Amino acid sequence: MTTNAFSSAPLLTLSGVNTFYGQAQVHFDLSINVARSHIVCLLGGNASGKSTTMKIILGLVKPRSGDVSFDGASLLGLTTPQIIRRGIASVPEARRLFADMSVRENILMGAFVRNDRDAVAQDLERMLALFPKLGQRLSQRAGSLSGGEQQMVAMARALMSRPRMIVMDEPTMGLSPLYVDRVLELIRTINQEGVSVFMVEQNASLALEIAHEAYVLQTGKIVLSGSARALKDDPRVRDAYLGGAEAA
Numbered sequence: 001m002t003t004n005a006f007s008s009a010p011l012l013t014l015s016g017v018n019t020f021y022g023q024a025q026v027h028f029d030l031s032i033n034v035a036r037s038h039i040v041c042l043l044g045g046n047a048s049g050k051s052t053t054m055k056i057i058l059g060l061v062k063p064r065s066g067d068v069s070f071d072g073a074s075l076l077g078l079t080t081p082q083i084i085r086r087g088i089a090s091v092p093e094a095r096r097l098f099a100d101m102s103v104r105e106n107i108l109m110g111a112f113v114r115n116d117r118d119a120v121a122q123d124l125e126r127m128l129a130l131f132p133k134l135g136q137r138l139s140q141r142a143g144s145l146s147g148g149e150q151q152m153v154a155m156a157r158a159l160m161s162r163p164r165m166i167v168m169d170e171p172t173m174g175l176s177p178l179y180v181d182r183v184l185e186l187i188r189t190i191n192q193e194g195v196s197v198f199m200v201e202q203n204a205s206l207a208l209e210i211a212h213e214a215y216v217l218q219t220g221k222i223v224l225s226g227s228a229r230a231l232k233d234d235p236r237v238r239d240a241y242l243g244g245a246e247a248a
């Protein structure tokens with residue numbers, strides 16, 4: 001793995017980002033760091049600007065000001081495929097699979113930036129070891145899978161680009177409790193293999209279980225940040241996002 005001279009510097013940095021949709025400002029001076037090999041979670045309620053933060057990282061939305069840098073180099077001005085080639089993969093909201101294509105085709109779609117066919121075939125095998133349930137479903141139409149299975153396909157597809165970082169939008173949304181646990185466990189496994197994770201979540205108690213650090217976004221502003229352990233015990237997070245005493 002290549003690292004630049006600043007290997008103790010954060011892998012991903014958003015600094016002073018201001019984002020607008022037309023006249024409406026959705027990010028106010030947003031600054032976020034994702035340390036190498038860490039899981040960082042962005043928490044926040046509806047319409048706080050979480051998904052837009054992912055889109056900024058992926059180059060799908062351009063900030064009006066501020067910078068986004070990955071491994072020491074700015075991502076601004078790059079196209080999404082160029083950003084993916086730098087080593088960032090995404091698991092978008094609601095998985096976004098090609099419903100009429102097979103599970104195999106969907107997973108292989110993640111390797112579109114690669115030319116090394118033999119290694120791609122090996123990686124597909126690796127995905128089936130990581131997500132054994134998908135092995136029996138390779139020829140099945142992706143649209144016919146359960147929500148949890150679709151989440152696994154979306155994660156496998158992201159890993160097929162051999163990313164250094166994965167960004168995920170609400171990976172546990174709409175999943176049954178069994179799959180929520182499975183997905184969190186898989187995120188941890190992926191991270192232990194050295195992939196940094198930036199995830200957006202509304203469910204703070206779940207996210208703080210696996211994150212190293214977290215940021216709390218409120219109407220486009222970071223209002224709290226710190227280690228997941230500290231935030232779990234922070235009364236402001238507990239009251240606003242963990243359902244107060246109920247979540248204990």
Ligand SMILES: Nc1ncnc2c1ncn2[C@@H]1O[C@H](COP(=O)(O)OP(=O)(O)OP(=O)(O)O)[C@@H](O)[C@H]1O
Binds near residue numbers: 051
């Ligand atoms: N393409 C767009 N054009 C105009 N406004 C948009 C667009 N996308 C998002 N917005 C607005 O920007 C704000 C932030 O949206 P965003 O999707 O980032 O929030 P979110 O925190 O992900 O919300 P949710 O929890 O509902 O997923 C919202 O008010 C939304 O209506």
Ligand SMILES: [Mg+2]
Binds near residue numbers: 050051093169
């Ligand atoms: Mg969203």
